[in-house]
Amino acid sequence: MSKIVTLGEIMLRLSTENNNRFIQSNSFRADYGGGEANVAVSLANFGIESEYVTKLPKNPLSDSIFRYLKSNNVNTENIVLGGERLGTYYLEVGTSIRASSVVYDRKYSSFSTLNYSELQIENILKNCKILHLSGITPAVSNSCQELMNKIMIKAKEMGVLISFDFNYRGKLWTLEEAAPILSSYLKYIDICFAGILDAKNILKLGNHSDLIEYYKQISKQYPNIKYLLSTKRETHTVNENSLTGFIFKNGELINSTKYTFSIIDRVGGGDAFAAGALFGIYKNLSPKEIVDFATAASVYKHTVRGDANLVSKEEIYNIINNGISTVSR
Template sequence: MVKNIVTFGEVMLRLSTQTGVRLNQTDQFTAHYGGAEANVAVSLAHFGYSVYFVSKVPDNLLGNAVERHLKSHGVQTNYLLKGGERLGTYYLEAGAGERSAQVTYDRKYSSFSQLEAVEIDIEEILQTASLFHVTGITLALSPSLRELVFLILKKAKEMGVKTSFDFNYRAKLWSQQEFSEAIKPLLPYIDICFCGELDAVHLLGLNQADGFLPQKERLKYYYQKLKETYPNIQYVCSTFRTVISSTSNRLKGNLFVEDELYQSKVHTLEPIVDRVGGGDAFAAGILWGILEELPPEQIITFATAASALKHTVYGDCNVFSSKEVFQFANTEPGKIVR
């Protein structure tokens, strides 16, 4: 059976400085298009799925560029609406050494943030879908989008469509309290949840685990508590990231299913070419593994490898096939593939 996937969110224009140049110094930017849900759509399209991206962009040259970007990666744009005043933008000041990258948003009153429920036919969008994916970034953009996401998740469960939600909390968009109030009505309708240790404590308000427990046991404790409250959640996922510098990280993936926590090996990400979209590549890898009905050990291995690969290319999107991810996961790092 063909597995269609639907993702829902905003595409933005990303303008990045060169490494070593601050935002208030630069006189040139590198442009990319991306956004959390769109990045997941691109990854899954490269993995061979039929993926539909639902969004709204302005009816101008920038909106046309977004459509071309999505189509160039094999993403279906049947439900990409045109209208509104502007495309959301963000500026990325590249990090260097111990100095972190910095994001400056310019996305208020974007076409997508003004989207209303009456503009889309939820049943039509979900009628052939196997899975629906959205993130907390979309929730942050407007009250009407929060209501729309709730309606879509509820309808998806009525129609037997798997649902996936990535917390993706952004402190520059809203407060922890606002996020917490928005997410709790949605959790009963979510099957696959991307949520880390800090999310569990600060966004869900779970009691803190014993600080003397190993990191793996603490995470397992939080995931067990989450499952006790929301038994509908079948999978909970996250990554452990150790930051040595802006271009040197360590990454390990976590997947909690059927009361067991599975972990990937540690990937050494050095040098990092572009970190943006690494979490979306991980999410897409998890979703692919679940839809392919792989064993948990293979799912987390594949997903973390997909994220590691994303760090090696410029732009928001992961552009590797599932075959390439598997090959990377099973090849000695840095070895020439002949």
């Protein structure tokens, strides 16, 4: 059976409790998270064979990460051990009009030292249908930028579909630094998660009012891209949002149902959308079915504390088929 492989950095996440600010906090809730790890966990919970690749230090925190991933049925056999430290990020959980805020502590992390020669790439990509990567990885270090280039080239040689989420992080690098590097990946990508801001600020495609105009331009320049996907978020308050998903396939833009919902934890919502889309593509669903599943998965994640979407495909289909209900009996 073919698998989906994700590669990226997993970190220790320390979140303020009871919506406290950092300055008020004497304790933090600990979780593990990172965009590509979150996607792997979601896919495994949807019943897809998934493998996660990263580099971790040799210490008890890494033992805990292995336990976390394995408990969610994620294959960890090609994780590299070495380096000095596990990256960390701190999350100040917002509420009402106060947005959440992130502080990164990931410089010189073990993952930032990962290089291509440490990975058994052909073994990792054997029987792999989709390789999922993101724009966070090249922001971490120069060696990670080189790793991204080499692994994309090898994946193309081996006939693996490449999924890429732009995931621009302004606290890791500037638009001027990111734009040429992220743009250079597009010639390799089959599945692209990019929104209006990515098209405008990173790809420099001008100013359009409609998402479809950007997607038409991208498809014309990069006909290798088979799927373009994104979400539109409407923020009513920090705790209440609306979300609509979009997929562009064969020149047609298709949208999902629009959901309005209360938020328990917003972090990881985009990763849940990506995982839902990859599930649909893996299963050869129609574009409408793909975007409906992906959007419902993202909405569900907003109700789950922690980075990952700990939910089954049956629960996602229940939302799609029956709407949001109060009690499951």
